[in-house]
Amino acid sequence: MTDLSHIRNFAIIAHIDHGKSTLADRLIQRCGNLEEREMKEQVLDSMEIERERGITIKAQTVRLRYTAKNGRSYQFNLMDTPGHVDFAYEVSRSLAACEGSLLVVDAAQGVEAQTLANVYHALEAGHEIVPVLNKIDLPAAEPERVRQQIEEVIGLDAGQALLISAKTGLGIEEVLESLVDRLPPPAGDANAPLKALLVDSWYDAYLGVIILVRIKDGVLKKGQRIRMMVTEAVHQVERIGYFTPKRIECAELTPGEVGYITAGIKAVADCRVGDTLTDERAPADTPLPGFKPHVPVVFCGLFPVDTSEYPLLRDSLDKLALNDGSFSYLPETSAALGFGFRCGFLGLLHMEIIQERLEREFTLDLITTAPSVVYRVHMTDGRTQELHNPVDMPDPTRIDHIEEPWVRATILVPDSSLGAVLALCTERRGQQSELTYAGSRALVVYRLPLNEIVFDFHDRLKSVSRGYASFDYEIADYAVSDLVRISILVNGEPVDALSFITHRGAAEGRGRQICERLKDLIPRHLFKIPIQASIGGRVIARETIPALRKDVTAKCYGGDITRKRKLLDKQKEGKKKMRQFGKVDIPQSAFIKALRLGDE
Amino acid sequence: MPCGADEDSMGVSHHGEETPGIGLYVHWPFCVRKCPYCDFNSHVTARVDHERWRRALLGALDCEAARAPGRTLASVFFGGGTPSLMEPATVAAVLERALTHWSPAPTLEVTLEANPGTVDCDTFADFRAAGVNRLSLGVQALDDESLHRLDRIHDTAQAVAAIVAGQRIFPRVSFDLIYARPDQTLASWRRELEQALALAPEHLSLYQLTIEAGSALRAWRLPDEDTATDLYHLTQDMTAAAGLPAYEIANHARAGAECRHHLISWQGGEFVGIGPGAHGRVTDVSGAFLATCQHRSPKTWLARGERGDYGTSSAVSSWERVEEILLMGLRLTAGIARPLFQTLTGRTLEAVLDPSAVECLKGYLVLDEAGLRTTRDGRLVLNEILRQLHTK
Ligand SMILES: Nc1nc2c(ncn2[C@@H]2O[C@H](COP(=O)(O)OP(=O)(O)OP(=O)(O)O)[C@@H](O)[C@H]2O)c(=O)[nH]1
Ligand SMILES: C[S@@+](CC[C@H](N)C(=O)[O-])C[C@H]1O[C@@H](n2cnc3c(N)ncnc32)[C@H](O)[C@@H]1O
Ligand code: SF4
Ligand SMILES: [Mg+2]
Numbered sequence: 005m006t007d008l009s010h011i012r013n014f015a016i017i018a019h020i021d022h023g024k025s026t027l028a029d030r031l032i033q034r035c036g037n038l039e040e041r042e043m044k045e046q047v048l049d050s051m052e053i054e055r056e057r058g059i060t061i062k063a064q065t066v067r068l069r070y071t072a073k074n075g076r077s078y079q080f081n082l083m084d085t086p087g088h089v090d091f092a093y094e095v096s097r098s099l100a101a102c103e104g105s106l107l108v109v110d111a112a113q114g115v116e117a118q119t120l121a122n123v124y125h126a127l128e129a130g131h132e133i134v135p136v137l138n139k140i141d142l143p144a145a146e147p148e149r150v151r152q153q154i155e156e157v158i159g160l161d162a163g164q165a166l167l168i169s170a171k172t173g174l175g176i177e178e179v180l181e182s183l184v185d186r187l188p189p190p191a192g193d194a195n196a197p198l199k200a201l202l203v204d205s206w207y208d209a210y211l212g213v214i215i216l217v218r219i220k221d222g223v224l225k226k227g228q229r230i231r232m233m234v235t236e237a238v239h240q241v242e243r244i245g246y247f248t249p250k251r252i253e254c255a256e257l258t259p260g261e262v263g264y265i266t267a268g269i270k271a272v273a274d275c276r277v278g279d280t281l282t283d284e285r286a287p288a289d290t291p292l293p294g295f296k297p298h299v300p301v302v303f304c305g306l307f308p309v310d311t312s313e314y315p316l317l318r319d320s321l322d323k324l325a326l327n328d329g330s331f332s333y334l335p336e337t338s339a340a341l342g343f344g345f346r347c348g349f350l351g352l353l354h355m356e357i358i359q360e361r362l363e364r365e366f367t368l369d370l371i372t373t374a375p376s377v378v379y380r381v382h383m384t385d386g387r388t389q390e391l392h393n394p395v396d397m398p399d400p401t402r403i404d405h406i407e408e409p410w411v412r413a414t415i416l417v418p419d420s421s422l423g424a425v426l427a428l429c430t431e432r433r434g435q436q437s438e439l440t441y442a443g444s445r446a447l448v449v450y451r452l453p454l455n456e457i458v459f460d461f462h463d464r465l466k467s468v469s470r471g472y473a474s475f476d477y478e479i480a481d482y483a484v485s486d487l488v489r490i491s492i493l494v495n496g497e498p499v500d501a502l503s504f505i506t507h508r509g510a511a512e513g514r515g516r517q518i519c520e521r522l523k524d525l526i527p528r529h530l531f532k533i534p535i536q537a538s539i540g541g542r543v544i545a546r547e548t549i550p551a552l553r554k555d556v557t558a559k560c561y562g563g564d565i566t567r568k569r570k571l572l573d574k575q576k577e578g579k580k581k582m583r584q585f586g587k588v589d590i591p592q593s594a595f596i597k598a599l600r601l602g603d604e
Numbered sequence: 605m606p607c608g609a610d611e612d613s614m615g616v617s618h619h620g621e622e623t624p625g626i627g628l629y630v631h632w633p634f635c636v637r638k639c640p641y642c643d644f645n646s647h648v649t650a651r652v653d654h655e656r657w658r659r660a661l662l663g664a665l666d667c668e669a670a671r672a673p674g675r676t677l678a679s680v681f682f683g684g685g686t687p688s689l690m691e692p693a694t695v696a697a698v699l700e701r702a703l704t705h706w707s708p709a710p711t712l713e714v715t716l717e718a719n720p721g722t723v724d725c726d727t728f729a730d731f732r733a734a735g736v737n738r739l740s741l742g743v744q745a746l747d748d749e750s751l752h753r754l755d756r757i758h759d760t761a762q763a764v765a766a767i768v769a770g771q772r773i774f775p776r777v778s779f780d781l782i783y784a785r786p787d788q789t790l791a792s793w794r795r796e797l798e799q800a801l802a803l804a805p806e807h808l809s810l811y812q813l814t815i816e817a818g819s820a821l822r823a824w825r826l827p828d829e830d831t832a833t834d835l836y837h838l839t840q841d842m843t844a845a846a847g848l849p850a851y852e853i854a855n856h857a858r859a860g861a862e863c864r865h866h867l868i869s870w871q872g873g874e875f876v877g878i879g880p881g882a883h884g885r886v887t888d889v890s891g892a893f894l895a896t897c898q899h900r901s902p903k904t905w906l907a908r909g910e911r912g913d914y915g916t917s918s919a920v921s922s923w924e925r926v927e928e929i930l931l932m933g934l935r936l937t938a939g940i941a942r943p944l945f946q947t948l949t950g951r952t953l954e955a956v957l958d959p960s961a962v963e964c965l966k967g968y969l970v971l972d973e974a975g976l977r978t979t980r981d982g983r984l985v986l987n988e989i990l991r992q993l994h995t996k
Binding site for chain 2: 530552553554555556557558559560561562563564565566568569572573575576579587
């Protein structure tokens with residue numbers, strides 16, 4: 005059993021791209037966990053999408069063994085977390101599983117919105133925080149200025165902040181020593197009844213369901229019968245071990261340790277992240293507090309392109325949900341798209357990632373319908389209903405009023421771009437709550453309708469500030485608003501998957517924009533196709549796709565047959581990826597592209 | 605798959621008596637200068653070893669002919685590239701060798717493509733003496749500015765002279781024009797086509813200019829879809845009035861003057877292809893329907909060919925065969941005749957066509973007692989028709 009005083013559990017937290025995963029690389033390397041040939045950049049970003057996009061999506065845990073200058077050997081459990089606001093759920097789970105945080109701040113960029121947000125979450129979790137100024141190898145690095153910023157903006161003592169370069173490895177020894185010296189060891193009682201926090205779970209093709217746990221009290225052993233305190237599921241532990249990031253089996257996990265188990269779990273519903281594992285025969289009396297749930301704020305429909313793949317989509321969602329407790333899904337049927345699911349996400353990036361993972365990991369082809377936030381509809385008869393899907397909007401005569409969700413957004417922006425950022429917030433119906441300065445930067449707090457920020461606000465903010473502004477938000481409350489539903493008609497038929505809700509003031513502009521886009525996204529047909537946007541039967545925008553008049557290969561002789569046949573097969577394959585609405589074929593990609601905000 | 609001539613199988617016919625006859629396509633991949641719009645397997649080279657190329661073509665012919673013994677030879681087509689740059693002796697040698705493999709149809713057609721900038725009366729006479737009886741001239745335009753823009757090696761006067769000389773020396777002459785060129789108007793095309801018809805050809809190939817994706821000519825301002833459509837209809841009307849109606853999307857002829865060689869491939873027939881990049885379609889001695897393809901690069905073709913490996917072949921599935929027959933047959937004004945479809949596929953048209961798709965294409969496609977064919981409007985959107993014609 006590992007002596008508690010020789011364990012340190014910590015999360016690496018930062019704003020997006022400040023170098024968390026790269027720092028994790030150096031720590032893994034220094035502790036000799038991987039051979040040189042097994043090492044690659046951001047080795048913990050193991051998912052294909054993470055590597056392609058260069059961002060962390062899933063938090064990852066590895067165990068390190070470190071012999072300190074004091075001659076003692078320590079066990080570190082390191083948790084690398086994502087930086088993007090949509091994956092804040094991953095951060096909060098990781099924070100709950102450890103006692104300290106390494107706060108990484110890019111010494112060239114300085115404190116950003118997610119730096120702030122994550123520090124507050126870490127403080128809330130009762131963490132000891134060690135600030136680290138990264139990327140000091142960059143010529144643009146200004147460690148002194150950033151040190152001051154940390155003190156002014158966050159109010160954290162940065163006097164002892166370490167200066168490092170995760171890229172070159174400079175200062176890594178100091179990071180390791182400060183983990184020993186400055187972070188508290190975990191507490192726990194090996195003799196008390198077993199209490200282990202279910203931190204994460206995922207589906208592995210060979211091992212089935214794998215669960216990541218943090219032991220609070222007691223000892224978890226191979227063969228032990230365990231009970232999940234919330235779902236009440238009972239299982240027997242089959243395998244037990246930890247990641248280095250290679251999977252290593254061991255005999256037991258003791259208090260303070262983080263590791264995995266498999267237990268022949270079949271039902272995905274048995275496994276709820278945040279649940280407490282205990283011994284079936286000698287159970288603990290109260291479960292651990294679990295995690296603060298993150299409520300999905302953006303909803304959209306997901307439908308298989310090939311309608312026969314509905315069962316596959318359902319199983320895939322079940323498996324993916326194991327690995328990501330922050331999205332929700334309920335069956336939905338659409339007149340045009342058939343059977344599918346209405347899914348809820350923490351943001352648009354989250355939605356994109358889930359869709360992409362479904363398509364890649366489960367080889368599905370999906371149609372995504374217009375994303376929407378959750379509206380609260382107050383009916384004339386006094387009832388209230390939550391509207392997740394624009395299609396379900398009741399008849400306007402039965403609606404008394406509608407409320408929409410608002411957020412509290414925190415924006416950090418250099419002086420020079422402040423004007424443009426304020427103008428953007430105003431354009432998005434924002435209400436200013438605070439404006440303070442920290443050095444040459446302004447910290448602005450706005451109340452904004454979620455509907456206005458969830459889709460493209462981040463991109464717009466980046467572009468008006470030339471990349472220098474960052475923002476973070478949390479859901480605040482609901483407020484009454486003048487909202488309308490826009491229906492889109494293609495060749496006279498309403499396409500429910502394209503209808504959306506918007507503020508009346510923006511309705512006409514949005515309607516026109518979508519019609520224009522669809523005009524380019526829907527291929528020409530042998531007849532002309534009118535596209536209309538309407539509010540309650542009144543057409544507010546209209547475009548027409550002209551009929552196809554000429555599409556023929558001018559020359560085709562014996563030598564061209566093979567090539568022409570293959571080309572035709574490819575085009576027919578592409579046609580299968582379209583959905584028929586009346587007589588019109590709409591490509592699957594048109595749905596998401598038509599509804600994407602912003603000017604392309 | 606390299607092939608070796610199998611002497612024993614020769615002369616054994618696995619084919620019915622009244623087959624329309626086989627075609628032979630010979631590809632000559634060299635040109636004087638590469639035209640900027642050209643996407644063909646054509647190359648410019650400093651020197652050609654005619655002796656070596658002759659031997660290799662004959663070798664390829666022996667190889668490919670062994671797959672399809674006992675047929676009647678209906679057509680030989682020397683295409684390119686610029687086959688008018690071949691030595692007439694090579695043309696003669698190929699024809700002579702072909703007739704050792706197959707017996708000639710009484711109407712045997714022997715076509716040679718020619719670039720007006722590479723020929724004169726003497727070369728014509730030599731090719732005629734070698735056995736060529738049909739000339740196909742790449743005129744492209746009857747307007748010097750356009751010819752210059754297309755970077756052709758000849759002017760209008762040379763092209764007209766070649767047509768006139770060709771008509772004197774060869775029994776049959778056709779020429780090609782490219783229209784829907786940058787900045788071309790209905791009026792200017794009308795004048796040019798009138799001039800072309802005044803030369804009294806028996807056959808014309810009229811192609812709308814096509815620029816492949818990725819070509820440097822993407823910047824050329826081609827006529828828009830509406831203008832191109834109008835140009836097409838004008839072409840149909842004028843040629844029909846002159847007694848040369850379209851019998852295929854881009855080909856026009858007096859009755860009986862159609863190009864037999866191309867008709868073979870549009871009607872799903874058999875043809876053997878030799879020379880770099882040449883394709884073929886034959887039923888082999890085991891009864892399998894094959895797609896053959898010779899190595900595309902002239903260098904590779906020659907070097908590997910000399911070791912007996914001219915190209916590859918693969919079986920065409922019955923489903924692919926149906927697709928190919930539709931793809932080619934619907935280009936013809938006459939379409940696909942029921943008995944022919946039945947003979948080629950062993951199935952009826954109804955057995956392979958989705959009736960609802962045919963119904964949706966009313967006005968563009970006709971299915972009746974005679975067979976399946978496109979209307980004039982239909983031929984203009986043939987690619988879309990083919991995409992919609994789900995076959996079973
Ligand atoms: N010059 C320099 N670049 C660094 C350093 N550390 C990280 N980077 C680069 O910064 C970029 C982001 O690094 P990551 O480690 O992926 O950042 P992250 O914080 O894990 O990003 P997310 O997980 O997406 O929030 C990569 O291109 C790294 O190579 C450093 O010390 N110096
Ligand atoms: C393989 S060429 C043979 C003729 C010969 N090489 C010549 O160009 O004079 C056959 C014909 O295809 C046509 N052609 C070539 N490139 C074309 C293009 N990009 N678009 C339309 N027709 C084209 C020309 O009319 C040409 O005469
Ligand atoms: S001469 Fe004919 S084959 Fe040669 S490049 Fe020009 S168009 Fe192409
Ligand atoms: Mg990362």
